[in-house]
Amino acid sequence: MTLLPWLVAAWLFAVGLYGLVTSRHYVHLVGCLTVCQSATYVLLLGIGYVHEAGPPVFYDHPPGTPAVDPVVQALVLTDIVVGAAVTALLLAIAIQVQRRRGTLDPQALRPLRPPPSAAE
C-alpha cells in the first residue's frame, strides 16, 4: 500500500505524457500538460507526508506535535496558482493561433511559416 502514492504520480505523469505526445489539438495538449503538472503535486505531497501526523498548522494542536512537511505544501500551493495563470496564457495563445491559422492541430502548425492568408 505504501507504493500507491508513487504509482499514482507515475501513472498521472505517464498518462499526461502520452497525451502530450499523441495530441492532435492544442487545447487537449494544454489539458495534458495540466495532468502532468498534477503528477508533480501528488509526488511532492507524497514526499512530505508523515505517518500519523497532523497538518502543519498549529492552531488546534500545539507546536511540537508531529506534522507533515510544510515546505512541499508551500511549493504545491504557489505552483497551483501560478500554473492556473500559465494555463490561461497558453489558452490565450490557442485563441490567437485559431484566429490566425484557422487550426489548432500541432501537426498542421509548422513554426515560422507565414499564415496562408498572409494578412499580417
Place this chain on the structure above:
Amino acid sequence: MTPRWRLLLLALALAALLPAVLRVALAMPEFGAPTAVLGQSVNALVPELRHVANMVAAVNFDLRGFDTLGEECMLLCAVTGATVLLRGARGERGDVRAGHLPGRPVIPRADATVLVCRVAATLTLLFGISVALHGMTTPGGGFQGGVIAASGLLLLYLGEGYAGWRTLVPSPVLAAMEGSGAVLFVLCAGLPLIAGHPALTNGLPLGEWKDLYSGGLMIAVNAAVALSVTGSFGLLLVEFLEETREPADAPASNEADHEDGTMRART
C-alpha cells in the same frame, strides 16, 4: 512528424532516461517517513521564531519569501501576456453587447438564478477575504483567498449577464490591484535592503501567536499576494469573457463568421 514518430522519439528519450529514473525511484524514502530535515525543522522552530500558526504561510511569505517573489513575477508575466494577447487582437473598446449564436434563442435568467448568484457571489467574496486575512493562523493565505474572491466574479457573470457584469467589474481596478500587489511585494522585499538588512527581513513587531496580527512583515506580504492574485484572476476572467462579446464592426464580425464556419466544418 506523425504521432507514430513522436511516440518512437518518446520511447527513445525514456530509454535514455530510464537508468537515472530507476536510480532516483529506488532511492525514494518510504512513504510516510520522509528524510527531509528542512520541513521538520520549520515545524519545530518557526512557531517560536515568527509567532505564526500556519507553517505553509511562513514558508511562503517569510522563509522562502524570495522564492514567492519569483512566483509572483511569473504570475504577473503570465497574466500580462494573456491580457496582451487577447486584448491586442480584440481592441480596447468596451462593448456592452453579449455575443450569441444566430438561431439560438436567448432565454432570460430566472429570478431565482439572479438571487442565488448575488447571495453566493457576496458570500464567496467575503469567504475569500476571510481566508486571505486568516492566512497566518489557519489554513489559508493570499493565494487561496485571492483565487476564491476572484471566482466570486464568475458568479456575478452568471447572475447578472454580460452587460451588468461589465458595469460591476471594472478591469482597470483589477489591473491596478494586480500591479499594486506586485509593487507592495517588491517594497516589502526591497525596503529592508535600503536599511542594510537582507531582503524581506522581518522588522515589524511579530504580534501574538494565533492572533489575526501575527508574523509581522508576513501580513504585508500576504496582503500583497492576495491583492495580486485577486487582480490577476479577475483580469483573466474579464479578458476571456470579453472574447464572448459581439464584435461591433463589420470586418471583425466577418472574420468571426469565417472562423465559426471553419470551426464548424472541422467539427
